[in-house]
Amino acid sequence: MSSVEISALRKRYGEAVALDEVSLTAQQGELVTLLGPSGCGKTTALRCIAGFIAPDGGDILADGVSILATPSSKRDFGVVFQNYALFPHLSVAENVGYGLLFRKCSKDERERRVAEVLDQVQLGGLEHRLPRELSGGQQQRVALARALVIQPRLLLLDEPLANLDARLRDDVRWLIRDVQQASRTTAFYVTHDQAEAMAISDKIAVMKNGRVAQFASPREIYQRPVERYVASFTGEANFLGVQVERELCPGRFRVRAGSAAFDVKGAGPFTPGTKAVLLARPESLAIAGVVAGQLQGRVTKSVFLGAVQHCEVVLPDGASVRLGVPPDRSLPPDGTVTIKLDVERAWLMPEVAA
């Protein structure tokens, strides 16, 4: 239970740069997710924090004190591994109680704490099973219990749901979030799944080629991404190429896309006359009756999904956008539609990352 500050962490493997000036902070009790595709450095960062590998540069502070010189066995961090890494020759209770063997803890207290934490992860009654006699979800919960029982200063989770099927994934994800919040344990969570990251995190660090592209709350990342990469990695995203006309007031810009003009929000600064990218999530777009000054397009695909119908619309400039329309809405036979943009939910981004 502590705050963690990572500053300018660097790590190379030969020519490949795994971590490039990675800086993150986690306040006490926060769950911070490192989100990115494979090879983006998120697992390397986690392994540096855990102490399994040493970074080439930068520092990691826990409660303001550098821990780089502390071996992993003295850091008091609980780690949950992607493949669980349970000890195959030990029973569930022995696996969970393993970390307490190396702490001042009587046999009675050890048994009590193991029973307590097994109860917390809903594994009571399975104490004497071996890991191979458990299902994947149960194994993952043993791994979680084993990391939690030592009351770690920091909980590190490396793709903990990657090997579970979809239904179990939700259950275990809720469980992780619940016990993490109940114990007020600071946590770092690594995943490549944006929905998982959105659902579980206090803050998300979207990583790209060893760098942190954006570090902010899930809401901020989704609604106000700093670049195209972040926007497309955190959900369905449409990008419209636009021209900036002028700044109306701080943080609001008039842009032109073909014949249509919009007054949209953005972080700026944008120089008038330059090109920029307008992010329009599917929920900010709707099909409307013909209105002047809006985007015209032609529906090329539509899929009926029950609660909603997904459409792909091609704009005159060749770009295509995806959006949802109410399921009972019929589309014109020639497919020509007008698209209405909710300017309050659109977001203007620079063409290339700053």
Next chain:
Amino acid sequence: MTVSRVAGSTLIVLLYGFLLIPLVAVVAASLTAGDFMRLPPEGLSLRWFARFFQRGDLVEGLLLSLQIALVTTLVTGVVALMAALASQSLSRRLAVWFQIGMTLPLLIPELLTAIGLLFFLYKIGLGKTVLGLQIGHIVMAFPYCYVSIAAALRQIDPALDDASGSLGASGWQTFRRVTLPLAMPGLVMGAVFAFITSFDLYTVSLLLKPIGGNTLPLALFDFLTYEFSPTAAAAATMSVLLAFVGVAVIQKLVGLQRAF
């Protein structure tokens, strides 16, 4: 389909027969009541086993062989475990060369190793001593032990090391509580291999044997040169029994399914 199945079964029966008939023949010959190794045995008796223990040269050979095999097992077990652990921290390319180095005595003809050892042991003043012979046996038995232990260690998920460390275990505690129990099947099997290899070794023993000392295979060979009595078959039967004991030890300690 059925033809190939019948052919396959026949082949397996022939194979087992080929492997087992010598054993059956030796055991049967050792139980004879007659005076010669002959099949079928002429009546049943254990007198050739009694005779074996009355022969001072054979019993001495048996004792020396047992002593050397035991020391070989202990030394190779410990050293091969340490070498196999060390090989895990090597890069993949280095590990291949390390493995070749560790198994070199398997790749070089036994006679060549024996001659090399003979020169070397004389050079360091251990020629024709029990210690010299012991060193020879350790060299010959080491690769079997090493291969078995290294294979067992490779099966262990490297993340278990990290997991154990992150939970507060020191390197030694991780070794004792995680690595050693998981490597145990390979270790037991390697030890049994080392014991049997040493117990059966002939060429190396012949060149390195101490003055006035004989291992059991050497004593038996000498014995057979002068006398063709069922005592030799009795000795061979006891060797077979020892091998069965080895298999029973593996079964008892780790279970055969896990060892192979």
